[in-house]
Structure formats: structure tokens, C-alpha cells
Amino acid sequence: MQPAETADAVRAASAVAGSEGLEVGDAVVLQNSNKLTLRLLPADVLARVAPESDGILAFEVDLARRLAAVGSPAVALDPRVRPRVHVRNGFGVTFWEFHPVRERPLSxxxxxxxxxxxxxxxxxxxxxxxxxxxxxxxxxxxxxxxxxxxxxxxxxxxxxxxxxxxxxxxxxxxxxxxxxxxxxxxxxxxxxxxxxxxxxxxxxxxxxxxxxxxxxxxxxxxxxxxxxxxxxxxxxxxxxxxxxxxxxxxxxxxxxxxxxxxxxxxxxxxxxxxx
CATH class of the missing domain: 3.90.1200.10 (Aminoglycoside phosphotransferase (APH), C-terminal lobe)
Structure with a gap:
């Protein structure tokens, strides 16, 4: 996303998180490509943001719910937020559990x-x-x-x-x-x-x-x-x-x-x- 669009996407994600009862004082950009991945603090939730027209978010949410139900090693949706694509100001936003990474790499x-x-x-x-x-x-x-x-x-x-x-x-x-x-x-x-x-x-x-x-x-x-x-x-x-x-x-x-x-x-x- 370009800088202006990124700023709008951060505001959209923060607003949705707040409406879902999560406290957000800071947003750390973890990845910026066709979608924006944010870590929202202090709620410590991962937000993925894309233009509302990007229908792939709904597919990802559905797949995540199915995999979580069988205990698969895929990051799950954050249970504090309603499990769906949240739309705000032209953006679709989804919320995921944040997992701290360890120092040693995977074997x-x-x-x-x-x-x-x-x-x-x-x-x-x-x-x-x-x-x-x-x-x-x-x-x-x-x-x-x-x-x-x-x-x-x-x-x-x-x-x-x-x-x-x-x-x-x-x-x-x-x-x-x-x-x-x-x-x-x-x-x-x-x-x-x-x-x-x-x-x-x-x-x-x-x-x-x-x-x-x-x-x-x-x-x-x-x-x-x-x-x-x-x-x-x-x-x-x-x-x-x-x-x-x-x-x-x-x-x-x-x-x-x-x-x-x-x-x-x-x-x-x-x-x-x-x-």
C-alpha cells in the first residue's frame, strides 16, 4: 500500500478494534504489500487489512475457522473479536492471534x-x-x-x-x-x-x-x-x-x-x- 492508503488502513483497523472492545494505542506495521499486517498494542492482536473489494479475506477467515476446529498448526482468529471480515471506510479487516517468536529457528x-x-x-x-x-x-x-x-x-x-x-x-x-x-x-x-x-x-x-x-x-x-x-x-x-x-x-x-x-x-x- 502507498503511504496515504497505509495511514487510512491503520485508522480503519484501529477503529474496528476499538469498536470490538480492544484497547489500541499503537499500531506497528509488520508487513506492507497488497495487504497490510499490523500488530495493535496494547491489545496485542494481529490485524490484516485489505481493500474491501478483495474477497480473499472471507476465504481466509472461513479456512481459519475450519482449521482451528481440528487443532491445525495454522494461526487462528483472535477469539476476542467476532470471526468475520470487518468493513470500515473501504477496508476489510480481520483479527488474528499474535504469537511471539522464539530465538532459535525451526529445525x-x-x-x-x-x-x-x-x-x-x-x-x-x-x-x-x-x-x-x-x-x-x-x-x-x-x-x-x-x-x-x-x-x-x-x-x-x-x-x-x-x-x-x-x-x-x-x-x-x-x-x-x-x-x-x-x-x-x-x-x-x-x-x-x-x-x-x-x-x-x-x-x-x-x-x-x-x-x-x-x-x-x-x-x-x-x-x-x-x-x-x-x-x-x-x-x-x-x-x-x-x-x-x-x-x-x-x-x-x-x-x-x-x-x-x-x-x-x-x-x-x-x-x-x-x-
Missing amino acids: AEEYARALRRLHEDLRGLALPFAAVPHVTERVDRASRLLADRDRTPEVPEVDRTFLAGILTRLRDVVGRGPEQVIHGEPHEGNVLATESGAWFVDLETCCRGPVEFDLAHAPDDVADHYPGLDPDLLRDCRALVLAIVTTWRWDRDDALPNGRELGREWIAQLRAITG
Whole structure:
């Protein structure tokens, strides 16, 4: 979000929290991208804020409620606030439990065990499978972005052709193995290491696809503790995921610090692993 919109979003989240009986004196911005993630103090609640038109918040709330009911390792909605999308001044706001993170990182075994449990729980949910977006939709969005030279003006043409080729070649790879509802982006930024274990956040990214696509986001050694993976599919998913996130870094509106530098670095990695 741009600075003016961010300020409005903070005010909206603070106002809703206050109307729900939570005390808010300060708002700490934890993440600012297409959505704003805030820690509201002293209530110590996590707020996620997005434009009201972003319907994904309702999907995330519904999924969180279902996963909490089976004790899944996914961060739950804050029980002090009504479990729904709260609308205020053009923004949708949801409230989540805040989990302090521990100093030591997750071990690969802890990471894999939590991800396996999340996958098991997602398989057991009575979700309308066809209503959950397929992972290929994410590939297609990246391909469209790459083809739009107005949105990605800084991509060297040789790299544009290279990335487009990988996205096209590997797009259907994700349909090669058994599919289920997966997290979609369980990278290290979306899993919290706490004293009570690992907790996954950002459920809005959930989609349909093979579990190997999820493992492709995790550190490589996590896969060593996750049985039953297809090593060839995992290798291809790692290349596909890297191509997708590399493409995001070239979006003219990408706000990630050092995004272009990362884009160049990841293209070099892709060339190395794809020969």
C-alpha cells in the first residue's frame, strides 16, 4: 500500500478494534504489500487489512475457522473479536492471534512435521474443491505479468524470454501428481517458530496442487523429513516457484526492498539449475 492508503488502513483497523472492545494505542506495521499486517498494542492482536473489494479475506477467515476446529498448526482468529471480515471506510479487516517468536529457528524436522500435519488437516476439510483456485492460476498470472512490458519494463529481453519459457514448460508439471488443497506459499516468512511449535500464517494463498509445490517453498532440507515425495516433481516445482517469484520482482509496482537485485540473482540461479 502507498503511504496515504497505509495511514487510512491503520485508522480503519484501529477503529474496528476499538469498536470490538480492544484497547489500541499503537499500531506497528509488520508487513506492507497488497495487504497490510499490523500488530495493535496494547491489545496485542494481529490485524490484516485489505481493500474491501478483495474477497480473499472471507476465504481466509472461513479456512481459519475450519482449521482451528481440528487443532491445525495454522494461526487462528483472535477469539476476542467476532470471526468475520470487518468493513470500515473501504477496508476489510480481520483479527488474528499474535504469537511471539522464539530465538532459535525451526529445525527441518519441525518444519516438515508441521507442514505434514497442515496437509493432513486440509485433506480432511469438506471444502468445495472446485472453488479453491488451482496453482496453475498463479503460473498464468506470472506469465501475463511477464508479457506485459508496461508492467515489467526493466526485464532484459533475453531474461524475459528465458522466464517465459520456464513458466510455459513447467506449467503443467504441477498437474502430474496427486492434488489436494495446499498452503500455496509456506516459505519461512509464512511460518512462525514459537515455543509451542510451528504456526503457519497467510492462508489466503491456499490453492489446489501437489504437496511438492509447497515443499518447493521451504528450505531444501525440509523435504528430507517429508516422506512420499516425488523427487522429480519436487525438482521441477522448485524451478517453477523460483520462476514465479522472480517474475514478481520485476513488477514495476513491487515494493520489496532490493527487488530488482533479487530478480537478477534468482535468474542466475534458475539458469544454473535448469542448465
